[in-house]
Amino acid sequence: MFPWVYGFEWNAGTVIFLGLFFTVVIVILTTVTVAVVRSLRAFAQRKHHAVGWEAQFEDLGREARPCRHQLAGETDQRYCRHGFECKDCDFHRKMLDVAEGEAGDAPDRYFHRGHAWVRPETDGTVTIGIDDFGAKVVGPRARAKLPRIGRRIHENGTGWRFLLGDDSVRVLAPVTGEVVAHGGRDEGWYLRVKPLDGPFDLGHLLQGPEVRPWMEHEMARLLRLIPKDCHSDLTRDGRMVDDVTAHCSGLDWDVVCAEILLEP
Amino acid sequence: MDRSIIPRGLERAPLGKFLLWLLPWVLLLGFGLYSAYLCLRYGLHQTNMDNRFAFGAWIFLDLTVIALGAGAFFTGFLLYILKRRELKAVINSAVVIGFICYSGAVVVLMVDVGQPLRAWFTFWHPNVHSMLTEVTFCITCYLTVLAIEYLPILLKNRKLRQIPAFLVFEFNLHKVMYVLAGVGTFLSFFHQGSLGGLYGVLNGRPFVFREAFGIWPTTFFLFIISAAAAGPSFMLLTTWIASKVSGKRLVTHYVYESLGRISGYILSGYVLLKTADTLFWIRDTAPSLGVHPASFFANQPGYTALHLLEVALFGFLPMAIFLTKRLRARLGWLVTAATLTCLGIVVNRYVLTIQTLALPTLPFAEVLSYVPSWQETGTFLMVIAYGMLVYSISFRYSNLFPQERELRQG
Numbered sequence: 073m074f075p076w077v078y079g080f081e082w083n084a085g086t087v088i089f090l091g092l093f094f095t096v097v098i099v100i101l102t103t104v105t106v107a108v109v110r111s112l113r114a115f116a117q118r119k120h121h122a123v124g125w126e127a128q129f130e131d132l133g134r135e136a137r138p139c140r141h142q143l144a145g146e147t148d149q150r151y152c153r154h155g156f157e158c159k160d161c162d163f164h165r166k167m168l169d170v171a172e173g174e175a176g177d178a179p180d181r182y183f184h185r186g187h188a189w190v191r192p193e194t195d196g197t198v199t200i201g202i203d204d205f206g207a208k209v210v211g212p213r214a215r216a217k218l219p220r221i222g223r224r225i226h227e228n229g230t231g232w233r234f235l236l237g238d239d240s241v242r243v244l245a246p247v248t249g250e251v252v253a254h255g256g257r258d259e260g261w262y263l264r265v266k267p268l269d270g271p272f273d274l275g276h277l278l279q280g281p282e283v284r285p286w287m288e289h290e291m292a293r294l295l296r297l298i299p300k301d302c303h304s305d306l307t308r309d310g311r312m313v314d315d316v317t318a319h320c321s322g323l324d325w326d327v328v329c330a331e332i333l334l335e336p
Numbered sequence: 337m338d339r340s341i342i343p344r345g346l347e348r349a350p351l352g353k354f355l356l357w358l359l360p361w362v363l364l365l366g367f368g369l370y371s372a373y374l375c376l377r378y379g380l381h382q383t384n385m386d387n388r389f390a391f392g393a394w395i396f397l398d399l400t401v402i403a404l405g406a407g408a409f410f411t412g413f414l415l416y417i418l419k420r421r422e423l424k425a426v427i428n429s430a431v432v433i434g435f436i437c438y439s440g441a442v443v444v445l446m447v448d449v450g451q452p453l454r455a456w457f458t459f460w461h462p463n464v465h466s467m468l469t470e471v472t473f474c475i476t477c478y479l480t481v482l483a484i485e486y487l488p489i490l491l492k493n494r495k496l497r498q499i500p501a502f503l504v505f506e507f508n509l510h511k512v513m514y515v516l517a518g519v520g521t522f523l524s525f526f527h528q529g530s531l532g533g534l535y536g537v538l539n540g541r542p543f544v545f546r547e548a549f550g551i552w553p554t555t556f557f558l559f560i561i562s563a564a565a566a567g568p569s570f571m572l573l574t575t576w577i578a579s580k581v582s583g584k585r586l587v588t589h590y591v592y593e594s595l596g597r598i599s600g601y602i603l604s605g606y607v608l609l610k611t612a613d614t615l616f617w618i619r620d621t622a623p624s625l626g627v628h629p630a631s632f633f634a635n636q637p638g639y640t641a642l643h644l645l646e647v648a649l650f651g652f653l654p655m656a657i658f659l660t661k662r663l664r665a666r667l668g669w670l671v672t673a674a675t676l677t678c679l680g681i682v683v684n685r686y687v688l689t690i691q692t693l694a695l696p697t698l699p700f701a702e703v704l705s706y707v708p709s710w711q712e713t714g715t716f717l718m719v720i721a722y723g724m725l726v727y728s729i730s731f732r733y734s735n736l737f738p739q740e741r742e743l744r745q746g
Binding site for chain 1: 497522
């Protein structure tokens, strides 16, 4: 195998055969090393939450990631390929250029696709909660495991978790920041988060006229997860019931919540 | 605990039923391990092989599983290099099956060669002129590649992916997978070929000796093409079996159809080349070695029948089914054609391994007969049991068929 090993001969056959063999070994080792180095670098640069989200985003079905401009009726069917990070999307930039000058007042609340809402506060912090639709899917039986005060959350990383029995699903954090306060069940599960450096960038969150069609899209997605004979049990007095999965026997809380809260 | 590691949204049998399914395979594995132990402890006289019949059931079945396991490299090649995106639906299953086939073949080879603790000798002092050296190097490297390709499937498990380091590493490994797919294709190309070339260079055995292009006899190329044709068929068949056993729809019909179409196109090339190769052998190769081709088949009706079966029933017929659009639209026909193609591989490897060695090489010698001993059979059944266990566990705890969840939701 090597020139110093007994029986080794310098001839064309040996050079070609072992040359190819060592090339293959080097390619395999280099490939694995590249993957290891990239992973270590992601942790060193604290980008592992973003990389983790990218990995999960690839596993989401198309129906779970419609483009916000499709929801707003500005384009035909179009799916997001950027992990809902609109600042990375050329199409979004183009649409913003077209709509220049039409910006209205800043909305009271912004919505993340993982059903977290964000409300900017006057002191520069934001309050984060789960929207009404998400809360009704999760239901009142579930308890939340909120991050400790002082802990950092990362955009598209885990904001907090809901637990029911042995099952647990996470709510995606809509922004990056440090948790400065939180509230329990009676206050409607919320986090108060302060930015880490500079003001929050909320450009990737849905707002204004985008929200209603998105909610309708999510409702359609929920109905697809639920057997047809249960559909009539989901509303009472024209309003969605408080604990969706409890109203349909055989429906898996974990599966429905994970699908709606975008955890593959 | 069990439920929390089953991929979300997939329905699996209760744990008790699953363990009951595993039980016979575990027992078979135990029997196989005992058989292998006897062979390693007391030597090859536990088998019915001898100095004249040096390649027996193990080599025949090894060649078969390696050809059928070609689905892994070929599916990877089609998906990552040729961008046939629909095959993403079966790539995980292809990798697991490839890993099982190759690791199983290596284990049986280790028992066959004996003295596994001295296996390093092959690498340290390689005979670079030997086809078997090339096979050894390529299979070892490719098994390493398959193990690396298997890793992301394991790391994507619902519990494991909650560990950020695993999720990030799996993602980065997946990003460079096309390089490994390319390496796998290169390695498979050569070791599938060299396994065929091994027979083609036996000029003392005119039954299999073939003319060469460069340094490679025609069997080198026929093995590559036949493995490439059988790989997608085996994928189709195993997906269908997994679907039947689990009672779930795992992929759309389009995926089955695509695998069938690919298999059909390659099979048509193989049937054409195999026919041309056989005719050339009858007209030129065998006579040039002083042997009349008919002499091999004289008083051996089974030989003629197998040759006809291999080309006509297991070659031409599945090719015609795969390439007929109307038949491809029906899953029953696709499964039939895939089964025939895989049987074709079994017959081809049987003819080249067992018949070749059975035929006399001297005028006064007689046709040899060989029946594997129970220890040989047991050792190979060990690989079948191991494969069933690995695949069953992978199927339960990993998302081998990404379309399954979507299809379940309707």
